[in-house]
Ligand SMILES: CSC[C@H]1O[C@H](OP(=O)(O)O)[C@H](O)[C@@H]1O
């Protein structure tokens with residue numbers, strides 16, 4: 001399939017569609033890993049073609065554990081996506097990151113237990129480098145985009161650690177305090193598998209984290225509820241859409257060089273002639289540039 005969009009956006013809780021898209025085309029992508037969370041919306045934003053996916057489905061019918069992460073990332077790759085922005089609701093683990101603030105994290109801690117977060121296996125073994133789990137170049141463009149808009153009452157936090165928990169229940173206070181003692185900044189349930197799979201698919205990935213609550217640790221704030229998350233996300237939705245528009249323009253004008261784009265160069269350990277043909281065919285889209 002010819003490339004349809006260089007830039008992809010995955011919208012999380014409360015961000016089920018992208019404003020300002022024209023020439024919209026809904027595509028149902030079938031992948032070797034099943035169907036994505038929903039149809040992918042191809043559309044044009046300021047003359048730039050983008051691919052948008054509602055992570056939990058447009059009706060929010062999929063919980064974090066049920067998300068078809070591999071299908072989502074594979075589908076983006078099949079449409080030609082090279083840069084992927086995740087817009088996600090998060091709880092704050094630090095006083096300084098207050099509800100309605102934005103964080104562009106640069107680290108993750110994996111507390112998930114029930115996710116498939118690799119394309120490898122079935123006879124083909126690969127180990128990507130993941131010390132820097134988001135694309136720092138793309139994260140820089142994203143943070144610059146936020147800063148340039150000078151959003152009133154919204155502080156930007158460049159960098160920070162995102163704890164990815166399993167859910168769907170929110171954390172206990174003991175867990176929340178544990179993550180705080182680790183120095184983590186924010187907590188969510190979705191971004192870590194996405195970041196790993198995007199790296200394996202050689203897609204540059206960065207997160208716009210929208211703070212919606214103080215989780216359950218803050219003595220002066222109520223514990224997180226869904227109502228709180230969606231309420232604050234809706235308050236910030238216009239800002240989030242403005243940031244996405246700005247970052248899309250910046251990426252298109254000056255696509256950043258990303259180490260993610262060659263992440264598989266030294267990652268695959270299985271000799272090609274030892275890997276099953278069926279697996280090579282299944283992963284052809286991801287590995288074809290390295291095949292002899
Ligand atoms: C609706 S509250 C919990 C839910 O919100 C976050 O979603 P996303 O990362 O897709 O914005 C969090 O990860 C949970 O999935």
Ligand SMILES: Nc1ncnc2[nH]cnc12
Nearest residue numbers: 089090091187188215224
């Ligand atoms: N406190 C929290 N914990 C996990 N995921 C979240 N998403 C938004 N707020 C959250």
